[in-house]
Amino acid sequence: MTSSSTEPADRTRQFLGDPNCPICGGVGFVRRDLPVDHPDFGKSAVCTCRQSQIAQTERQRLYRLSNLDAFQNMTFETFKVQGRLGLGEAQLRSLQFAFNQAQQFARSPQGWLLLMGGYGSGKTHLAAAIANQMVEIGGSTLFVTVPDLLDWLRFSFEGGDTSLEQRLEELRSVRLLVLDDLGTQNATPWAEEKLYQIINHRYVNRLPMVITTNLSLNEIDGRIASRLQDPDLVTLLEIHAPDYRSPVSDEGRSIISSLALLSDRTFGSFSLREYEKLPQEEQQSLQKAFGATTAYAEDPQGWLVLMGGYGAGKTHLAASIGNYRKAMGEDPIFVVVPDLLDHLRATFSPSSNTSYDRRFEEVRSAPLLILDDLGTQSATPWAREKLYQLLNYRYNAKLPTVITTAQRLDEIDPRVRSRMLDKRLCTIYAITTPPYLAGASSPARRKPSTRRSDG
Numbered sequence: 001m002t003s004s005s006t007e008p009a010d011r012t013r014q015f016l017g018d019p020n021c022p023i024c025g026g027v028g029f030v031r032r033d034l035p036v037d038h039p040d041f042g043k044s045a046v047c048t049c050r051q052s053q054i055a056q057t058e059r060q061r062l063y064r065l066s067n068l069d070a071f072q073n074m075t076f077e078t079f080k081v082q083g084r085l086g087l088g089e090a091q092l093r094s095l096q097f098a099f100n101q102a103q104q105f106a107r108s109p110q111g112w113l114l115l116m117g118g119y120g121s122g123k124t125h126l127a128a129a130i131a132n133q134m135v136e137i138g139g140s141t142l143f144v145t146v147p148d149l150l151d152w153l154r155f156s157f158e159g160g161d162t163s164l165e166q167r168l169e170e171l172r173s174v175r176l177l178v179l180d181d182l183g184t185q186n187a188t189p190w191a192e193e194k195l196y197q198i199i200n201h202r203y204v205n206r207l208p209m210v211i212t213t214n215l216s217l218n219e220i221d222g223r224i225a226s227r228l229q230d231p232d233l234v235t236l237l238e239i240h241a242p243d244y245r246s247p248v249s250d251e252g253r254s255i256i257s258s259l260a261l262l263s264d265r266t267f268g269s270f271s272l273r274e275y276e277k278l279p280q281e282e283q284q285s286l287q288k289a290f291g292a293t294t295a296y297a298e299d300p301q302g303w304l305v306l307m308g309g310y311g312a313g314k315t316h317l318a319a320s321i322g323n324y325r326k327a328m329g330e331d332p333i334f335v336v337v338p339d340l341l342d343h344l345r346a347t348f349s350p351s352s353n354t355s356y357d358r359r360f361e362e363v364r365s366a367p368l369l370i371l372d373d374l375g376t377q378s379a380t381p382w383a384r385e386k387l388y389q390l391l392n393y394r395y396n397a398k399l400p401t402v403i404t405t406a407q408r409l410d411e412i413d414p415r416v417r418s419r420m421l422d423k424r425l426c427t428i429y430a431i432t433t434p435p436y437l438a439g440a441s442s443p444a445r446r447k448p449s450t451r452r453s454d455g
Contacts, residue, residue, distance in 0.1 A: 074128035109208035117239030183215035259334035265319035300400035303426035311435025332368035375407035
């Protein structure tokens with residue numbers, strides 16, 4: 001190629017290309033050496049330096065249109081499948097499969113991709129990674145959370161800069177539409193109708209779409225759910241992974257966890273009771289439990305079971321682990337077993353805003369679960385079964401779990417006991433000290449409770 005030397009000299013000051021480009025000298029255009037009979041003979045062509053600028057400008061324009069500014073760091077390169085705390089083999093396989101399928105979809109967006117899973121499981125990251133890759137290759141994409149989408153439409157309906165029909169047309173016709181958090185919107189009849197119109201249009205015209213949701217299909221509007229169950233169009237990916245975000249801002253989880261009520265229970269406020277001159281064996285059992293819990297708090301792995309009578313200090317040590325991890329930026333769930341069962345039963349009420357499946361999933365997949373007072377619950381078949389399902393899931397997934405109990409091992413459900421006796425995963429510490437002395441100056445003492453042990 002030769003530089004287009006016939007350009008007026010004053011235009012060299014209006015660099016259209018790279019001013020240091022050795023090909024065009026900054027003009028941005030070149031004339032190619034072509035035969036006289038070539039159809040492009042005498043025509044200027046965009047220089048390679050200018051082409052890269054045009055591509056970059058186009059990418060920036062697409063990012064502005066796609067609503068991805070806040071999600072540009074969510075790419076396939078930054079998505080970490082391995083190395084997340086507490087993931088079992090089944091969860092890793094689930095996450096790896098979803099990752100692979102999302103990459104495949106991004107290479108050739110065809111049909112719909114439905115990503116289902118709990119809070120923080122990685123759905124939004126994968127959806128944004130697909131959208132980001134589409135923008136990089138120049139595909140028109142729109143990424144929007146469903147509540148924001150409906151606010152966007154309401155603003156247009158009420159007289160915004162763009163008419164409602166124009167907004168709807170953008171959503172219906174964009175090359176790839178990514179709807180994040182389906183089901184978190186305010187489900188008014190108007191909102192449901194507009195959302196259905198958008199989804200139905202893309203369904204009828206088989207336009208590519210990515211949808212994320214933490215709901216089950218039977219919790220989604222029936223008309224939309226029927227579209228999402230079309231196997232000829234929709235690829236369903238269920239991600240079975242715990243929440244890895246830190247800290248977690250999950251309203252449902254904050255209702256369950258009672259750690260805030262025990263914020264004063266720390267390792268610093270725990271008394272080793274030297275002032276009581278306990279028998280050496282009892283003193284050592286307390287010191288061993290203290291040492292084990294402080295080490296566990298540094299690196300929660302496997303299960304830790306604290307056994308002992310009421311008032312021995314079990315709850316204080318368990319809460320200290322939770323408060324330590326919370327100070328490290330995590331959000332463990334600390335719950336007394338009878339309270340947990342009450343929370344689960346409450347989801348069956350018609351007035352409940354949370355489904356049983358969602359509540360149970362929050363607890364069983366928590367990055368760190370602390371169950372206080374195992375054995376004090378009502379020993380109904382339903383209660384026993386739910387606790388076994390919860391603990392069996394965490395056992396198989398090798399999720400960090402702390403359990404306190406005043407029961408002897410032979411009093412615990414045999415199915416749960418067998419998990420506790422697996423030394424590859426679980427360590428048991430028995431605190432043999434008597435209850436803290438009434439009236440003694442012990443920072444570990446706590447106010448009486450009708451539901452929670454004084455352990």
